[in-house]
Amino acid sequence: xxxxxxxxxxxxxxxxxxxxxxxxxxxxxxxxxxxxxxxxxxxxxxxxxxxxxxxxxxxxxxxxxxxxxxxxxxxxxxxxxxxxxxxxxxxxxxxxxxxx
Numbered sequence: 042x043x044x045x046x047x048x049x050x051x052x053x054x055x056x057x058x059x060x061x062x063x064x065x066x067x068x069x070x071x072x073x074x075x076x077x078x079x080x081x082x083x084x085x086x087x088x089x090x091x092x093x094x095x096x097x098x099x100x101x102x103x104x105x106x107x108x109x110x111x112x113x114x115x116x117x118x119x120x121x122x123x124x125x126x127x128x129x130x131x132x133x134x135x136x137x138x139x140x141x
Contacts, residue, residue: 078106
């Protein structure tokens with residue numbers, strides 16, 4: 042039966058994003074890497090959005106993932122939106138303004 046389509050995709054939940062971040066860290070460790078970097082910009086936002094729920098729509102952003110911490114580096118235009126990531130809201134990803 043046709044149940045139609047939802048108007049919007051379901052929101053990413055904090056537990057789902059925590060699981061994705063844990064899997065990413067496990068992959069880094071399995072590969073012998075201490076730090077992972079995920080770049081995102083307007084045209085290449087999918088990986089960063091999938092991992093954090095943050096869409097770098099207006100300018101570039103860089104996520105640095107370490108074993109016990111994660112840092113999202115953003116510019117002026119992305120700063121107000123970066124805090125909307127469930128991981129940033131929970132304090133599990135630190136958001137830093139880079140540039141001027």
